[in-house]
Amino acid sequence: MTDTDKKTTRAKAGISRRAVLKSGAAAAAASAFPAPMLWAQNIKDITIVHVGQSYSTIPNIAEQANKDLDFKVEMQTAPDLTTQVNRMLSQPKSLDVTDVGNTSLKYYVGRGFLQPMHVNEYKYWDKTVPLFTTGTYPSGEAYSMQGYAPIKAQYYTGPDAKEYSPTPTEWLVGMPLYYNADTLGIRPDLIGRPIESWAELLNPEFAGKVALQDGTGVGVPDAAMALEAMGDLTYVDKGNMTKAEIDATIDKLIEYKRAGHFRSFWTNFDQSVQLMASGEVVLQSMWSPAVTEVRTRGIECKYNGMKEGYRGWYIMMMPMAHLDGLKRECAIEYMNWYNSGWAGAFISRQGFYNSVPENVVPHMTENEYGYWYEGKPATEDILNPFGKVMEKAGVVRDGGSLWDRMGNIGIWNTLMDEDRYLVRRWQDFLAA
Amino acid sequence: MDMNVPPKVASWMQVAPMAFVFVTMTLVPLGIILVVSFLDYDFAQVFPELYLGSWTDALFSQLTMDLYLTVFRFLAITWTITFLLGFWLAYFLVFHVRSNGIRIALLAAAAILFWTPGPIRMVSWVPLLGKEGLVNDTLVALGLIDAPLDWLLYSQFAVVLAYINLLTLAMLGPITHSMAKIPRSLIQAAQDQGASEWQIVRDVIFPLCKPGIAIGTIFICTAVLGDFFIVKIMSGGQTNTPANAIATELAAFQYPPAAAKSVMLLVVVVIMVSIMLRFVDIRKELRR
Numbered sequence: 001m002t003d004t005d006k007k008t009t010r011a012k013a014g015i016s017r018r019a020v021l022k023s024g025a026a027a028a029a030a031s032a033f034p035a036p037m038l039w040a041q042n043i044k045d046i047t048i049v050h051v052g053q054s055y056s057t058i059p060n061i062a063e064q065a066n067k068d069l070d071f072k073v074e075m076q077t078a079p080d081l082t083t084q085v086n087r088m089l090s091q092p093k094s095l096d097v098t099d100v101g102n103t104s105l106k107y108y109v110g111r112g113f114l115q116p117m118h119v120n121e122y123k124y125w126d127k128t129v130p131l132f133t134t135g136t137y138p139s140g141e142a143y144s145m146q147g148y149a150p151i152k153a154q155y156y157t158g159p160d161a162k163e164y165s166p167t168p169t170e171w172l173v174g175m176p177l178y179y180n181a182d183t184l185g186i187r188p189d190l191i192g193r194p195i196e197s198w199a200e201l202l203n204p205e206f207a208g209k210v211a212l213q214d215g216t217g218v219g220v221p222d223a224a225m226a227l228e229a230m231g232d233l234t235y236v237d238k239g240n241m242t243k244a245e246i247d248a249t250i251d252k253l254i255e256y257k258r259a260g261h262f263r264s265f266w267t268n269f270d271q272s273v274q275l276m277a278s279g280e281v282v283l284q285s286m287w288s289p290a291v292t293e294v295r296t297r298g299i300e301c302k303y304n305g306m307k308e309g310y311r312g313w314y315i316m317m318m319p320m321a322h323l324d325g326l327k328r329e330c331a332i333e334y335m336n337w338y339n340s341g342w343a344g345a346f347i348s349r350q351g352f353y354n355s356v357p358e359n360v361v362p363h364m365t366e367n368e369y370g371y372w373y374e375g376k377p378a379t380e381d382i383l384n385p386f387g388k389v390m391e392k393a394g395v396v397r398d399g400g401s402l403w404d405r406m407g408n409i410g411i412w413n414t415l416m417d418e419d420r421y422l423v424r425r426w427q428d429f430l431a432a
Numbered sequence: 433m434d435m436n437v438p439p440k441v442a443s444w445m446q447v448a449p450m451a452f453v454f455v456t457m458t459l460v461p462l463g464i465i466l467v468v469s470f471l472d473y474d475f476a477q478v479f480p481e482l483y484l485g486s487w488t489d490a491l492f493s494q495l496t497m498d499l500y501l502t503v504f505r506f507l508a509i510t511w512t513i514t515f516l517l518g519f520w521l522a523y524f525l526v527f528h529v530r531s532n533g534i535r536i537a538l539l540a541a542a543a544i545l546f547w548t549p550g551p552i553r554m555v556s557w558v559p560l561l562g563k564e565g566l567v568n569d570t571l572v573a574l575g576l577i578d579a580p581l582d583w584l585l586y587s588q589f590a591v592v593l594a595y596i597n598l599l600t601l602a603m604l605g606p607i608t609h610s611m612a613k614i615p616r617s618l619i620q621a622a623q624d625q626g627a628s629e630w631q632i633v634r635d636v637i638f639p640l641c642k643p644g645i646a647i648g649t650i651f652i653c654t655a656v657l658g659d660f661f662i663v664k665i666m667s668g669g670q671t672n673t674p675a676n677a678i679a680t681e682l683a684a685f686q687y688p689p690a691a692a693k694s695v696m697l698l699v700v701v702v703i704m705v706s707i708m709l710r711f712v713d714i715r716k717e718l719r720r
Contacts, residue, residue: 430672
């Protein structure tokens with residue numbers, strides 16, 4: 001009897017709190033209210049479904065989340081971006097939280113699939129790197145606007161989430177999660193000299209030994225960086241080309257393809273690792289975890305920056321539009337947890353940077369943080385997130401510290417306005 | 433209880449479940465695809481406005497010519513080689529292998545390939561055909577070539593090789609089935625008349641195998657025309673076929689052009705299969 005009374009009282013308290021929050025996020029904004037305390041009793045039956053890809057929905061992280069949080073977290077991995085986007089567009093209610101790269105955002109904005117997060121709901125906005133908060137490097141200098149730069153899709157104009165605002169507002173499109181500076185993966189043992197420019201991708205010396213990521217989101221920007229570095233073409237914005245620029249780029253690429261310059265185009269992580277590890281290619285566009293994986297197999301693989309800059313990308317986490325009430329609170333709590341350090345440290349060991357480096361520090365050893373973020377030489381062996389040795393002591397991270405790399409972005413991953421035309425011309429390239 | 437149902441109604445009732453499934457699961461979605469192919473589109477959205485660009489591009493562009501030329505070339509080479517392999521292997525199995533047990537064992541052996549999952553089969557081509565793979569190493573060690581051959585993998589050669597690897601059984605099976613149905617008395621009669629082995633094959637066996645060959649051909653046609661996965665993996669993403677074009681457009685969420693190309697591909701496949709069906713009376717084959 002007494003128990004039921006207690007439960008009822010608590011439930012009533014929960015309802016009234018919920019009602020207050022439901023009366024609009026404006027109320028939260030006005031009162032600068034921290035995330036409300038979640039009663040274990042109410043929320044232990046709630047499951048938050050997080051859908052993402054293989055680099056973010058890792059079982060180890062789900063395990064830790066379920067340990068630290070009182071509600072259940074279920075992670076589902078989409079095998080590729082197409083599947084993830086299709087799921088979000090056709091079954092938005094089947095997931096609660098998702099993380100997407102900036103390049104997919106154009107598919108969602110203004111269509112009611114996602115909802116904004118208010119700045120005050122995110123505990124670590126003030127500690128977030130300025131790449132996302134102000135659109136600048138820490139020095140205050142604005143970064144490259146080529147491609148889909150973070151600041152172009154970080155803020156909404158208002159809570160209706162219809163349009164982006166290029167200047168800071170209170171409404172976040174999403175919580176910045178990971179970012180990195182990508183460059184070319186290199187097999188130094190098969191090349192024998194340092195590679196320092198994107199132009200080397202198209203160097204006849206490497207004909208038949210070069211690979212690009214398949215597709216227009218990454219393969220084309222990489223190719224554009226190479227073509228511009230060689231002086232063959234000039235662009236206004238490599239990340240958002242005009243029809244004429246697209247034609248010029250594709251025609252040049254067709255020439256190289258017919259000459260047998262490209263060994264292969266890879267579509268997933270495993271293929272890129274296999275191409276590099278087997279020696280089929282000596283130079284290719286690559287992701288950081290793939291470089292880590294090749295090194296873990298005992299094969300030399302370098303990932304240093306080119307003088308024209310890196311290719312930057314970032315991923316944000318956002319709540320789906322259908323969430324409200326207690327479930328929404330749990331989702332926000334989960335998102336805050338994700339950036340609170342443990343998950344960030346785990347993924348940093350794959351080479352990605354977390355958007356709140358301060359939170360990651362207590363979860364990494366001084367050696368690890370020094371290697372991954374500060375560009376210092378490793379004082380002991382560096383392990384990958386699953387415990388295998390990937391780097392011996394004394395090695396410095398390719399490219400140096402966080403700001404050596406993220407401070408030199410030549411282009412951001414992109415989804416161009418002329419995407420339709422680009423895809424059509426990409427077909428011509430593939431058929432050539 | 434005997435129901436006195438008129439024969440026509442009885443036939444409709446028997447056909448009704450299948451008809452329902454066919455209409456709702458096949459015809460309706462096809463209809464939707466056809467409608468979508470005429471609509472305008474933007475980033476992962478389709479607008480209810482008429483737009484004929486997808487069709488004019490699908491029907492009249494140079495790209496379409498290139499795509500179909502490539503896939504028909506693949507089809508021709510694959511069909512020829514799988515037919516030759518399938519026919520002669522079937523002939524050996526049916527007419528030269530005495531024991532039924534060994535025949536079945538050998539047929540099962542031909543299917544060993546499919547005991548491994550698809551992705552592993554795809555991945556294992558690299559250590560075999562790669563620049564530092566088994567084939568190249570052997571050829572270099574034997575002194576037959578100076579430098580590794582790079583056209584063994586990530587090329588159109590590799591695509592056709594994978595097709596042959598995968599689809600020979602599809603030819604072997606139906607042809608074996610057809611050959612096994614040939615009454616031995618026919619062969620004996622031909623031998624009594626003094627026919628040589630080659631004449632028997634040409635005049636007796638081959639004509640009677642036509643249904644099996646046609647069925648095998650239908651398998652090969654649908655498999656090759658509808659495949660995009662093998663083409664993508666084995667050619668290193670550097671060859672385009674109609675199915676690949678559709679896959680690329682779907683990955684870019686451009687539904688109307690993908691829909692137009694799909695309808696076109698479907699029409700082509702249906703025409704080819706209809707032609708094949710002139711050579712085989714399916715009902716007779718299934719009656720056995």
